[in-house]
Amino acid sequence: MTNHETPPAPSGIVDWLIGPARQNATPEEVVGGVAERLVESGVPLLRVRIGQSVANPLISAWGVIWSREGGPESYTVPRGMLATGSYEGSPFKHVITTRKSYHRSLENLVTGQDHAVLFELAESGSTDYLAMPVAYGDGSVQACAFTTDRPGGFSDSEIGLIESLAPAIGAALEPAAMRHSMASLLQVYLGSGPAERIGKGAFxxxxxxxxxxxxxxxxxxxxxxxxxxxxxxxxxxxxxxxxxxxxxxxxxxxxxxxxxxxxxxxxxxxxxxxxxxxxxxxxxxxxxxxxxxxxxxxxxxxxxxxxxxxxxxxxxxxxxxxxxxxxxxxxxxxxxxxxxxxxxxxxxxxxxxxxxxxxxxxxxxxxxxxxxxxxxxxxxxxxxxxxxxxx
Structure with missing residues (x-):
């Protein structure tokens, strides 16, 4: 890892996260807003992924993936996926169980030692990977990951900047995640139409x-x-x-x-x-x-x-x-x-x-x-x- 100089983050990024983003932004807007503001500050992000566990009988998790070319898109993880090799031994599991960050260069991966997801990211052009925990007020921990395609990967200052945003990201995402999870759960038990009506106040x-x-x-x-x-x-x-x-x-x-x-x-x-x-x-x-x-x-x-x-x-x-x-x-x-x-x-x-x-x-x-x-x-x-x- 090299020490590339990075301009300081925009002074308003934390204020935006704990203010407007926390109050009314969608998860896609939160993740996209964080990624775009980091890019503006000079961090050469290629991809950002933030996952959320959810109390839902049909899915085990959902989240948002932002890419430099495509912007933010949401995804879901079917229930049962957490018992497969895609999750077992993965950086996300490490982050959630240890509540600590996970950093790995993707330029020198070792077959049989590093998880398959890291090889997939390397094949798509990523050179460095950082996953970190985002804590919510209820004690749960979610995981988010950042990759770059710059040779040499992230600098120490860039990693420090990203990790310093974890509390503000959690503050913005928790209410958005609660709204999303509630709507998802209502839809499972009531159907799309009733869930939409109740979500709008007809309760x-x-x-x-x-x-x-x-x-x-x-x-x-x-x-x-x-x-x-x-x-x-x-x-x-x-x-x-x-x-x-x-x-x-x-x-x-x-x-x-x-x-x-x-x-x-x-x-x-x-x-x-x-x-x-x-x-x-x-x-x-x-x-x-x-x-x-x-x-x-x-x-x-x-x-x-x-x-x-x-x-x-x-x-x-x-x-x-x-x-x-x-x-x-x-x-x-x-x-x-x-x-x-x-x-x-x-x-x-x-x-x-x-x-x-x-x-x-x-x-x-x-x-x-x-x-x-x-x-x-x-x-x-x-x-x-x-x-x-x-x-």
């Missing part, structure tokens, strides 16, 4: 919105029998596989999964604009067909029902326990349609209102059916499946 009981939407419900057949035949672990794996098939299909078509009720899935496809009801119905129907056509659904027996109409969308519940869901006559009618699907042994049914806006040939009438709670019989339609079969 009080009675805060509801009347919307027009296509509503979908699915239900697994013979779940009671499976619970008796299968051991708990096998049963849960079957349920998870079924939920994954249905939820992936719903999300791919822009729907929001509102809840799991036993082995049932309730989802909504909002008609966001006037006149978009047909499109909401088509997306909901496509989600059903895609779920049944998914190779992973082979051997699964579940039913689906579709209806469309006005629903009340928002928070309901007791004083200290709320649920974000949809209620109203449209939802009540949907549950009756699901019962018809089971009674008639059909995999997918829909109401007349849905059938009326789907393409010709997408449905066929099953005639007038008596629905519990409704005085007059209602016409019910079968949604044709990808293979043309009816059950």
């Amino acid at each position: 009080r009981r009675g805060q509801t919105t009347a919307i027009d939407a296509a509503v979908l419900i699915t239900d697994l057949r013979d779940s009671s029998g499976m619970s008796e035949r299968l051991d708990p672990d096998t049963l849960l794996k079957r349920l998870d596989a079924y939920f994954e098939v249905v939820v992936d299909a719903i999300r791919a078509q822009g729907g929001d999964v509102l809840k799991f009720v036993g082995d049932g899935v309730l989802a909504v496809f909002p008609a966001d604009e006037e006149g978009s009801r047909p499109e909401a119905c088509r997306r909901a129907a496509r989600a059903v067909l895609d779920a049944f056509a998914c190779p992973a659904a082979a051997g699964m027996r579940f039913v689906a029902a579709l209806h469309v109409g006005p629903v009340v969308y928002g928070n309901i519940g007791s004083l200290d326990r709320l649920d974000f869901t949809v209620v109203g006559p449209t939802v009540n009618y949907l549950s009756r349609l699901e019962g018809v699907a089971k009674t008639l042994d059909r995999r997918a049914v829909c109401s007349r209102e849905v059938a009326a806006v789907l393409p010709d040939g997408a449905t066929r009438s099953l005639g007038s059916q008596t629905l519990k709670g409704f005085a007059e019989p209602r016409e019910v339609f079968e949604l044709w499946l990808p293979d043309g079969a009816s059950s």
Whole structure:
């Protein structure tokens, strides 16, 4: 490592981090702002990466990578990745477990001794690597890494400058990370639409919105029998596989999964604009067909029902326990349609209102059916499946 002279950092970098950046900057803006200000001060950065652990059942971490050519971009780390070789023995693990910085020249790496990630960085043009801990107020430690492509690497003064920013970086990133993690967790448990609404302040009981939407419900057949035949672990794996098939299909078509009720899935496809009801119905129907056509659904027996109409969308519940869901006559009618699907042994049914806006040939009438709670019989339609079969 050589001692290149570096101009002092801009006097406002710490003030920016603990002021405007801490108050309202996104993680991408924080990381990008730090990198750009360091470059302005003369530090020849090639790449900056800051990772964040997160309390989320689907991902173990997320973070931001800034590059000289591309700017800042966010990324996520799937849950389970921390148990692989990409994390074990890595500089990030060293920083997090020891709470100390890790510095390594990338110009003289040793095969079998240095971690694979360092070789990858060297192959991409980096000559020096510095990882340091960033402590948060809750006691957790996050890791951030800086690389340069200058021959000889960072100077001692540059390393000192970067490390001196750790407290201010932590002050700026912690609230941004909390906002990001909260939004991520809400989305996992509530769906994108509800998470966005609650994030914007719609979290009080009675805060509801009347919307027009296509509503979908699915239900697994013979779940009671499976619970008796299968051991708990096998049963849960079957349920998870079924939920994954249905939820992936719903999300791919822009729907929001509102809840799991036993082995049932309730989802909504909002008609966001006037006149978009047909499109909401088509997306909901496509989600059903895609779920049944998914190779992973082979051997699964579940039913689906579709209806469309006005629903009340928002928070309901007791004083200290709320649920974000949809209620109203449209939802009540949907549950009756699901019962018809089971009674008639059909995999997918829909109401007349849905059938009326789907393409010709997408449905066929099953005639007038008596629905519990409704005085007059209602016409019910079968949604044709990808293979043309009816059950």
